[in-house]
Amino acid sequence: MFSNKEEFKMVFLRRLEMMYGKRFEESTVRDQYHTLGNMVREYISQDWIRTNERSRAKSSKQVYYLSIEFLLGRLLGSNLLNLGIRDVVEKGLKELGIDLEEIEESEADAGLGNGGLGRLAACFLDSLASLNLPGHGCGIRYKHGLFDQKIVDGYQVELPEQWLRHGNVWEVRKEDLAIEVNFWGRVEVSNEGGRLVFRHTDSEKVTAVPYDMPVIGYGTKTVNTLRLWSAEPSKTFPKHKSVMQYKRETEAISEFLYPDDAHDEGKILRLKQQYFLVAASVGSIVRAHRRQYGNLSNLHKHVAIHVNDTHPVLAIPELMRVLLDEEGMSWEDAWEITTNTVSYTNHTTLSEALEKWPIHIFQPLLPRIYMIVEEINERFCRGLWNKYPGEWKRIEDMAIIAHGLVKMAHLAVVGSYRVNGVAKLHSEILKKREMKQFYEVFPQKFNNKTNGITHRRWLLKANPQLASLITEAIGARWIQRPETLLDLTSYASDRSFQRALAKVKQQRKAILAKRIYEQTGIAVDESSIFDVQVKRLHAYKRQLLNVLHIMYLYNRLKEDSSFSIYPRTFIFGAKASPGYYYAKRIIKLINSLAEKVNHDPQTNEQLKVIFLENYRVSLAEDIFPAADISEQISTASKEASGTGNMKFMMNGAITIGTMDGANIEIFEEVGKENIFIFGLTAEEVLNYYQNGGYRSHEYYHHDRRIKQVVDQLVNGFFPDAHDHFEPIYDSLLMQNDEYFVLRDFADYAETQEKISEVYQDREKWMEMSAINIAHSGHFSSDRTIQEYANEIWDIHSLI
Structure with a gap:
């Protein structure tokens, strides 16, 4: 057809x-x-x-990639x-x-993710299929996803994300493959023939119905599967609940991504989601394996289960439950299979993101799973005691269950055969600091797999103008062999190529400028520097540093008539988690600043601030190709990797960033002359955290620029905000600026001046841009996935 x-x-x-x-x-x-x-x-x-x-x-070995998010886009x-x-x-x-x-x-963007975690999973699926590797995704079919972001009077307002309103043409409902998932109830233990038998009784059953979506490889016949689970009422209704209450609670499991967990009710729902995902996925994997091989004794030879962050870590005790209670294996045999089947990617060094579940929630909700986790913990601690006799503190620190909490990252490390970080620096920090004690016990488990992005979506699809220029220069083989983008280095100093590259960038800036005008009513200067920071809004990502610098530029333009800057358009896009009130204040600050700057005739020809609401994949596809500058300014040691930095680089933007996450590897690829680095190093940041010595007040009092912009947060400079920015002011001074915004301000401002100078040397700038594009092939998810396939999963091409 x-x-x-x-x-x-x-x-x-x-x-x-x-x-x-x-x-x-x-x-x-x-x-x-x-x-x-x-x-x-x-x-x-x-x-x-x-x-x-x-x-x-x-009989190929298959990998099943379990993730709470898959940010697919259109x-x-x-x-x-x-x-x-x-x-x-x-x-x-x-x-x-x-x-x-x-x-x-x-087409609606599929509402199945939030940020980098979910987009990484989507890129990985694309690469698995395009490399003909047998790999499938397992996730939840959220009815509403995260939320649709509206900006009202500068404030973020959350609306339900109705991505399924008109159905999903790509999915196939497979009701015949539904799995029953059990919550609550109690565990009965009996001795049958000298063997303990565990039965989960009086449970509340939920039916997990799979919806399969095809994952189509590029230029190949391979079509893998993303299986998404929808929570539906079971035919077996619980006796102690009304039909309506049971129905509501059941459907809530797959209704929203990341329900608010400020209270126990939200925590229970999140934990339900996580167990629902793994119980359905493991049940499906096991059923397929039994059908082909008869039993589960060789499961680890034919199946790799990969858990993307801590959300799906309950796959470890769930697989143990299946092997022990359904298959009748001994603990030792079940543990041998489980710990050779499951691998784990850690995505963070932030302690609040390393999930810990209160026992008083975990145990009643998942009684059999809790018993298994307790046994894993008991055996693990016993082994530690034999290895480190008398070191109670070490055992306490490493325990999976301690102080009334179940520690999911600890369970992930103990129960998996490989643990990887997502950039060289991040993996080293895990080994030397965050998981140092685990690394000492399991050094063979730890490795690095630097993240990647699919160049097919983020260059070939998102930027066809640039893709055509590249193909014209070096041929089309880069589409399937992205490392050959390096051939572009020979064109970096070619004047005609530079002119063509500049023309493409201008075309893309015009497309984004049109979209900005349609969304905001603000006309931006298409010849200005497009300086872009788009990512999840979090204090460590330091959108605040960017904002304070813009405030400083505005102040100088207002106060000094002889001062001018090369015109800049600062573009932001970000969602703040609904319960993260500090982040939502930063969004209001950006919008209050935009209102002031954009309507001031004294400054608006040189300075514009744009906040694009509802940042998502389809919007990002217009933003990345248009960017001149990529803001990657997280506090060093805090960003595990980043993937936005790779998307910007691939589209010819130049990075201004700290030596953090994958910025370091971009620096190593392109060389110090093709990236703008500033700020504290990870070692300096970690030294401050460990030994103290940082006093934000000193920077506030000794730098007039800093004092002025910080004071403006609370002195009426923003008349529409009242006292809304006091928590930001307090975070910088009263709470001693946890993310070193004031410490890095001067270096950041100086680096931005340097950017303005270099940008005006158009030949130099376009050469830098071409070099970044040429070296971006290293950051293709094809490279990342091939490393996972070879070094973690042991899977091979089907063709």
């Missing part, structure tokens, strides 16, 4: 009329989108079936691109008077 445009048009028109019972002339854009989506899904169905058959026939465009049929579809639709881009715009 996609072999040529005439055949495509014929099938498209016939299918549309059959599906909707109306003439083509009466159809809506949404009708056209659903028709095209169904055609694509039907087109790949045979490859989807054959991929699974090929894997079974070869799928129509990337699927057409990966299948190589976009051109036929675009031309055929054009002859019917339909704009393919308009159809793509009608």
